[in-house]
Amino acid sequence: MMMKRWLLAIAAMMASATLAVANDWGMGDANSKIPPSSIFSPVSTPASDISTLAFFVLAITGAIFLIVGGLIVYSIVRFRARADDDGREPPQVYGSNPIEFAWTTVPIIIVFVLILITARTIYTVQAAARPPGAIAVRVIGHQWWWEFQYPELGIVTANELHVPLSDPKNPTPTFLVLESADVAHSFWVPRLAGKTDVIPNHKNTMWIDPHQAGTFLGQCAEFCGTEHAMMLLRVIVEPRGDFQKWAAAEKQAPVQDASVARGRALFESTACVSCHTIRGTQATGTFGPDLTHLMSRETLGAGVAMNTPEHLKIWVHDPEEMKPGALMPAMNLEQKDLDGLVAYLATLK
């Protein structure tokens, strides 16, 4: 009877846990096409320098683990009290200075080597000179999304950083200047570089030179409030030509499509404009992401959902459904207006 009640309770708990699984808005499928963001599969110099150093450190610490762990296991097996023990106390050994000296000196030597090799990598990564062909990007962390500005190219975008492939012979690395609009964040794309904090009132810099094209996932790594978990980012590495094509398209103001004029009028006459910018319109807000080329982005809400018109409708209607705590308010539009508005947004290619 008791047993049955317990089983029922467990079954009920498991059922409610399954129900509690929220929609992943298509992100699961999209993510599985991208390899996991392992720090040991680097595709950029800072990450590979770190990975090389990490393997060296793992080898040393692994060897220490085997030796010391082995000594512990040996001593508990070899010196365990036996069943036929005579009950006499073992010989009391109070210590030995030569032995103490040995196990002090050897670790000091190991530590010395580690310090030198660590310092070398610190300087090669942090003090790298900036070559003339480098791309400059200003990264601004917001609760809970990323703003990317390309001051030399006149581009502003969000959450998806496009950078050119860097050819080792003719490197075109990307140098990032990191700033925050509110609280502390941290910029982290494991396969490209270690993380660098994004701190208000404090400019930081970092650089990447990806030598493999593709999409690399990252996310905010410093706790920054309610939606810290969904402050995702992706870096899209493209061959030079594709990057230039993308940059040229981003620079254009969006094409005015007469068929969605009503949606555009709605956008310009509601609260949207106080937070968002769409170049060539009256919308010049800077609190939220720049929407000029919204549809050129793969995801919505800093990576919380795939960017489709259906998801856009849900998002505009009430962002809480996808990202509880997001700072954008629910727009409370009537269905007709919502359709019109999203139809307009969908033209922002």
Next chain:
Amino acid sequence: MAGSIEHPIALGADREQVSLPLLGSVHEWVVTVDHKRLGMMYIGGGLVFFVIAGLQAATIRLQLAIPEAGIVAPQVFNRLLTVHGTAMVFLVGMPVLTGFLNYLVPLMIGARDLAFPRLNAFGFWLWLFGSLLLYFSYIGGDGLYGAGSAPDVGWFAYAPLTERAFSRGNSTDYWILSILLTSVGSTATAINLLTSIFCMRCEGMTLRKMPVLVWLAAVVSFLMCVALPPLSAAQIMLLLDRFLGAHFFDTQAGGSAILWQHFFWIFGHPEVYILVFPAFAFANEIIPVFSRKVIFGYSVMVAASCAIAIISLSVWAHHMFSVGMAPAGNAFFAASTMLVSVPTGIKIFNWIGTMWGGKIRFRVPMLFSVAFLVQFLIAGLTGIMLGVAPFDWQLTDTYFVVAHFHYVLIGAIIFMIFAAIYYWFPKATGKMLSERLGKWHFWLFLIGFHMTFDTMHFAGMRGMPRRIYTYQPGRGLDTLNLIESVGVIFQAAGVLILLINVIRSIRSGEPAGDDPWDAWTLEWSTSSPPPEYNFATLPVVRSRRPLWDLKHPEDPDWKYE
């Protein structure tokens, strides 16, 4: 002179056993200034919070068991992780460990109480009410804004997330006041322990003849006196920011976010050693007794502890490798961090040296101690990895760090707290804990611990940051997280068995006798439980192991020390 220590006299047993009505006995505990009762209240109170904060951790793991689970809302999750972390450090680690030191130090130095018994009681009550404030925030944190409930800023509460603009309501204020109070209580305890150790040792116990545990208690107290004030200062600055319009950490008005990090970690890193030294101290008593050998390299052990304490004051910024320090700063803190591993290694080697050539008895306290040795070794090695600044740029703020510090806090500290409970419970209650249940507790907890925390290293190296309320599917994190969560069931079962074991033993445990482990330090020379005044006549000692001298008059320690 070999038998110069007074023979055990159990005057406590002579006392009339008056059974007080419930209210009377509660009153006795409330007004007590006895270091043993206060010690047990610290430990008992800490264990209550351990269960509560542990259940919060279990909820966290339930939410993370599968991707995109919706068991708790994001903000509820953030409150859970903040309160879990804060509670485990200030409401569990500190009181349980200082509770043991409170209980043991006077007994081990042959004193009748600590130097300032009333200060001791004052410290306990400050701690208790400070602790209650943290949990009271769940009710009172709302303030006038309807925005609050419990703090949700993380246990190290990085500025400016804690400023008025980002943390409305009073939840952060409860966090500040709670820790402020418990810190003042801890500082009082530290001063008390230091004074007692330096002024109240029994005749013959020179500094070089103190048990290693007492040495470590002194080192810990020193660290508490040095490390806690910066935290209190920072919290008062934050209060000024929040209530009086100061701008220390208010970046919107030109304040510095990094200043808070420096203040916090100048406290935060020594805090790790404040928590781990008592664990070392327990190991220093338990490993020799169950190996039947004197501690190997006493002076080196003590020197290594002092070295760790001093170096630990200069490593704080290794928590900040990613804030954008200059290369020279990063290199300095990497070097000082790695330097700590030298004296730490010496301690591990000396424990192995103590077991070497012994006759090791695998009773429950020793099982936990051996697991501690291996786990602390791993924690130390992952600590070296994190000390390698560039490696840390990848690992910091990920589940690798979560795994590393839980290896220290659970794998080393909680394991040694369990060992200490099994070891000294007979002294405190006069009853033995069940060996059979103890082994169940050990194995279940060991399996659960490794399921949960070994896998976290890999999640971190695969790009999983800490403090995220969920993660998306398809990132190669699902299986690891599921294993981590299943491990919680085993750990919870282990703790449940401990609680059953304690309750059963208090009711009907085997009588322990004064010296159940055939041990060597002074606390085992008095009755179990010891009388209020500890010793009928104050003992006189000639060596570090007075009871060894008593038991082996033909081969006493004092000839060799």
